[in-house]
Amino acid sequence: MAMKNSTISALIVFLALLSSSHFSYGQLRLGFYNETCPNVEQIVSQVVQDAFSKNSTLAPLMIRLYFHDCFSNGCDASLLLDGRTSEKTAPPNLSVDGYALIDTVKTAVEKNCTGVVSCADIIALATRDLVNLASGGKARYEIPTGRFDGRVSSALLVKLPGPEMSVSATFKMFEDRNFTITDMVLLLGGHTIGVTHCSFIMDRLYNFNNTKNSDPAMDPNLVKELKKDCPQNSGENKRINLDQNVSSSNIVDASFYKQIKSRRGILKIDDLLATDAMTKQTVTDFANGNDFLARFGQAMVKLGAFGVKDKSTGEIRTSCRSCKNLLCVA
Structure with missing residues (x-):
């Protein structure tokens, strides 16, 4: 757009x-x-x-x-x-x-x-x-x-907002601090670089909402990839890139938004940003390259x-x- x-x-x-x-x-x-x-x-x-x-x-x-x-x-x-x-x-x-x-x-x-x-x-x-x-x-x-x-x-x-919170609950915390919904999407776009650990996503892979199944919102191919890195009952707590685009996982850019639109968000809140009515259009705009870098700077200043x-x-x-x-x- x-x-x-x-x-x-x-x-x-x-x-x-x-x-x-x-x-x-x-x-x-x-x-x-x-x-x-x-x-x-x-x-x-x-x-x-x-x-x-x-x-x-x-x-x-x-x-x-x-x-x-x-x-x-x-x-x-x-x-x-x-x-x-x-x-x-x-x-x-x-x-x-x-x-x-x-x-x-x-x-x-x-x-x-x-x-x-x-x-x-x-x-x-x-x-x-x-x-x-x-x-x-x-x-x-x-x-x-x-x-x-x-x-x-x-x-x-x-x-602080948690990775399992809903978009509305997360936004309430931002709104209480006079940030807009766009500010929130931009600041969470900081996940364009960085990692989490297997321990934070095991429930999404193996027992989402106590169903003993993976999160249906996550791309099935990504689930398979992550299960290899995060095997059940493993004592190793490997690091997982928040941006699953290998060529861009260490670069501040709009790739993160493209990944979450493709159901490849690692944290639950990231996936929700791409599907919730409050935020999905903004995610689409940034995924399409609409001035993310400049706007991210504005949000960081704010x-x-x-x-x-x-x-x-x-x-x-x-x-x-x-x-x-x-x-x-x-």
Whole structure:
């Protein structure tokens, strides 16, 4: 389906705003550190590029870290804080990774600009750079900065959509955070790269809804392929690509949407996006190549503006793993 003129116009306006040094998103703005740490983005980009050249799996790891941090309690790096009851300890966050990269970036930034740049902004910038690298340089977006680091981190505050939830229940969580249904489809499109594990899909393969059969919504050929990688009662918990297009599973592109339209979604929520009346047309539009990369960047910018802290409610940490008063983990 051809892209509507209104969509084209909106995209042009958005990109024009992003190209302007005066662009702002609430308290956030492009060039926030122009005077206090003018080369911060270059520092972040260099560290990230070096790390990505050695380990391309950092891209999906950081997209997930960014989403998990922002969606629960706002983009405030509270997920980075260590502690027995911090956000890291919540079940959905136990498999989150990428912390070492943030530590490395933070160290490099602190050497140049001590106590100036927030860990929350470092997450946003590092994620932006990794998305661009994983797209082959096709998904560059500008993201405003000016976030402060949160002073509270509690596993009890973690609220994230689960892979088995319905589209309507998932959207309710997004809507409560002022995201649109299109925002949701775009952000879940982050599954264009990354993996899950056999343990998360065994029910779909062997006992869907306690029927002792596979999920009828999944392509039967895919079921056969996955059963080879995930044999029943196996102690091995292999990794499974979320995008089943082998040539594209590590590239940020629209391939994911084509796969789920072909009933080749790995997670249940991914399959549902392609069939639910609320989302299937949007999935079709992106599968047909309608500006996914540009729109994904927009959604990531919008996500990055959710629940940000200001000077009165946050701080600038010198270590991303501990807050200044050492009492921030509830």
